[in-house]
Amino acid sequence: MGPLNVPLYRFGLHWLPTFLDEVARTAKPEPWGSRMKTLELYLRASYEIAARQSKVHKDPSLGIAFWRAGSLVSLTSDPLWLVYERNWRAQPYWRFREVAVGRPPECVDPEDLTLEYTPPAFHRDWPIHFQQGSLDHMMGSDPSRARLQLVLREALDHFSEHLVLRAIYGEIQLKRKEEAVIAQWYRGDYQFLMPLHLTQPERVELTAVLQPDPPMQRDIVRTLLLPHYAYVRAVAKSRDGVPDGMLLADKDLVPLDAQEKDTCCTTQSRSCMGRRPWPV
DSSP states (O other): OOGGGOHHHHHEEOOTTHHHHHHHHHSOOOOOOGGGHHHHHHHHHHHHHHHHTTOOEEETTTTEEEEEEEEEEOTTSOEEEEEEEEOOSSSSSEEEEEEEESSOSSSOOGGGGSOOOOOOOOOTTSOEEEOHHHHHHHHHSHHHHHHHHHHHTTTOSSOOHHHHHHHHHHHHHHHHHHTOOEEEEETTEEEEEEEEOSSOTTOOOEEEEEEEEGGGTEEEEEEEEOHHHHTHHHHHHOOTTOOGGGOOOHHHHTTHHHHHTTSOOOOOOHHHHTSSOOOO
């Protein structure tokens, strides 16, 4: 996704990596990965949610704009605000200026600008739908097929599409009944992540990405991701109620750019993340 297609970068000018360095330096330390890609994707998703909820404060008369940086806080647990000034040289209209801590830069009730996370409810009675295009992508495209072979090569003597598809289909149906999903924000809307235990009951090996389809009352399987990529944004946002096996360090995040690039981006509040631990 190019910069002009990213809402955050259309809103304001951000110098990378200086912008991310300042946010990471001000925020409570968390593992942000290679080139802080996890932090960047989190801020991009948080801005989209803030914009959709009309919680980006703009005052052109004073040349200032700001929004709350999701659920990020400082070492003293004070909220972070991304502050902008007028960009006089060119477009976009705003330019990132600084990170503010605590109260908003202007006399605005901080509760009015606090993001609300309202993912849709997961319906265990909705069928899981596999579109032919998604099946072709998961089973036939080079990166997806290689991902499946990597996960299943120790359990199978050879790669059998027949057996693999049935294993994935059966596991997804079981997890649907268990309601084992978590919401993620991806390109303007919520999706669900579903952990798949394919060869070992204590190990999540793949994650199914589900797209809710309310008019048809079903969830559509979009793709399969390696868990260290799919979960990292959720884990990075909370340490409460997350099993030890899900906690990732910086070294675990290094391969994100090369393996999955910009496939998904998760945004959740800390309180929301702590409600349902992942089954492992």
